[in-house]
Amino acid sequence: MAVLLIFIPLFASILFLFIKGNMGKMIALTFSVINLIFSIYLLSSFDTQSDEAFQFAFNEPWVESLGISFCGGLDGISLLMVLLTNFLTPIIILSSWGKTPEYPAAFYGLILLMQAGLNGVFMATDGLLFYVFWEITLIPIWFICAYWGGENRIPVTIKFFIYTFAGSLFMLVGLIYLYLNTPIEITGNHNFSWEALQMAARSMDAAGQQIVFWLIFMAFAVKIPVFPFHTWQPETYTVSPAPGTMLLSGIMLKMGIYGVIRWLLPFSPDLVSSGYNLPIVLCIIGVVYGGWIAIKQTDMKKIAAYSSLSHVGLIAAGIFTLTIDGLQGAVIQMVNHGINIVGLFLAIELIERRTGTRDLSKLGGIASKAPKLSVLFMIIVLGSLAVPLTNGFVGEFLLLKSIYSINIYMAAIAGLTVIFCAVYMLRLYNLAIFGDVTSHTADMKDLNARETILMGIIALLVIILGVYPQPIFDISKQAIETFQTTLTLK
């Protein structure tokens, strides 16, 4: 039944081939809201105490002679990701209403195709099916960024495509390597299912696990992105149209982190549990590096892009510590970062739409012109600053705690993220919102009703999840405990 989450948007995106004109945005919103309602229904019938590895599971044979099946399901972590995807998609669609893109039918069709792919990624429990969905998401986002993007978009998006495509191919080889090590079944074939691949990984020696780890790591490292595979990211975020940036930063990047939890760590258990620190070091370099560069930027979108690099580095580092805290923090921070970064890019987009610029040196005095925007923006900024009682705090606290339990120096360096973040975020907010009114902001209008609702929803979530994050812990608890037993977390 959960499979409908993939097929509703997929069907809708095919429908968009035949739709012309402005009808598109209503239809897109309708389908994405249907999907949201459906995923909330799944949430309500999700059993947080269940012993099953995956609930709402579906399993159909696909290519039997290759050991591939169309199977998937939801555990706590993937349910949260699916919820995030289906919550953010209508928000992203709505955010584009104010400035309807050229060829709206194609645009919204691609967003829905993307949604289908993302839901598939988070639900798949078959290695090749996961890979197929993983790649399916790349095509629509590339078209969105390359067609509706800004200046210099073509070389930038080609770089993005080749980077991620190459990374994914390494993952494919890694999965094939595991697949060839799975036991041969009665049908005479190997098996591509998640459980079988995990078994295969267990039977491998350290050298084999190391190969698998690095091959699969490539794909996720590019997507997350982890230093030094990040070079595509800031440019791509900057040239993409706002909805594209939100999809990339809000959801697509979570694919990488989710991938690490589901498809990387269980496939190299001995390696990672024996205190393998290199990935953590890479992630922490990204944390500091992203934060440092963000301080120097004047383009608001670039600041948000580098801040994302910095935040996500911390999430990934937390996961690689393999502690319960790190994992729990990562899961909660994945959700919160998705909400915050989309809010951030939304606010930037709204300011750019009104003033025609994202350059901090040309902005100022928005507080007096657009108080509603300023207040809601403030809440979102505080959220990404991880101020207590906002959603960013819980996750970041757990993540830093987990790194501390591994190595105190690393924790100290990673802790810089909090300071850096305060510097660049407050600088951004200060320069844009306060100060003298400039020629660009002189006749700026405040938010209209639709935009207020959009920003309001996000700001509300920032506060609610900050004050009461318990539901996220409840949903993901069982999944993380299962993970603990399989990986023997410390």
Next chain:
Amino acid sequence: MKLLIGLSVLAVITMMMGLFKSRKFVLPVVVLGLLGLLYIASGYGCYCEDKMFGMYINEHQFLKMFDINKNSGLVGLIMISGLLITILAHKGFNYTENHRADMHALMLFSMCGAIIAVSYTNMLMLFLGIEIMSIPLYIMAGSNKHDASSNESGLKYFLLGAFATGFLLFGLALIYGATGSFNINQIYNYTHNQLNVSEGIFKMGVVFTMVGLLFKIGAAPFHFWTPDVYTGAPNIITSFMSTVVKIAGFGALIFFFNGMLHPLGEEWGKTFAIISAATMILGNVTAVYQISLKRMLAWSSVAHAGYLLMTVAANGNNVPKAVVLYLAAYSLGSIAAFAVLITTGKENFEDYNGLGKRNKWLAIALTISLLSLAGVPPLAGFMGKYYLFTTVYEQYPWLVIIAICTSAISIYYYLKCIIAAWFKKGSEDAVQVPLTTVFVILVCILGLIALGLMPQPVLDLA
């Protein structure tokens, strides 16, 4: 056997129709004929051939020389590709209006040769098949008489092809000298017993044959003719060369090496691995620098030959399956791309600027076919590549790593064309697509999607 006889008779009839100037009926007759033959081939036709012309097959030396049943997958692929290209020729042969019938006949003869080349059980038939396939091609490549590059293409192909044929024949003769037989079963036994394998004359023969066959499939270092010949030849002929001929070449190659010389895999596997790596790198890297879609497709066909050669090198049990699946994906993708090329009649990337505005569906078709060639899931090209990698990985992991690196390069030049079609501004005149071409493109695109989602039937065929 009925298939071959039918095909030859159809070719002769087509030729006669040219004589009587009944131009309009040529295409329907050829298409109906091919459909009928496909029916025969798919149904019972191939499987009840104990008796023919009142003779039992195993009594007659000639009929024992090939066996169409043994690789129905490749034969079917040749027939389907040939059929699609024939339909495409409705527009594709516009440049030689007066010789339509002749060209169709030549194409049918060439298909006969291709079928023989993938179903030989006797090396004599391998040679004859390759020749029957090639000689009409030399004519077809040069068939646009008023175009200098077409003439160049025909001449170049003929001279180099004749040279390669020499190698092939010499190689076969040497193998005969060493083993005393043309029959592949006997040669298999000879190599299986490992008696006098180290004999220089046998090895020389294998190497010469290898050169001849590698030339036909355009693998490095014998690929130099490919770009010039492919670019010079009329579009429709290029599509024929890059699909049907390639299928036949690979069929011949895998039955020679992975079939007949299977026991000696250790000795020739490494050579193929190196040739395959060189072909992949060379084809992909050079394709990046092309500014013409047609030339880019020519180089990409070299690159694809490299991928396919990986399986030959791996020499496992799944080689025919992997090759058939990959060739099916490759052929459908190529034919769709060439169909777009033939429709617009333009070769440079610049001419494709703004194709999305001129004809949305054509641009979608081009995008899907190129993405499939690049190996993006869930299209057929991905399944082909995936199966290839699984087949090869155990023996040559480094070859797979080279393959994925070159795949990453290849996405660049395929994207370049897609970008031209969608993101660049160009002329805005709508493109008219004839109904026949629409049909071909539709079949190819649906095939690419269906094969990507359900590759099982093709795997069962092989």
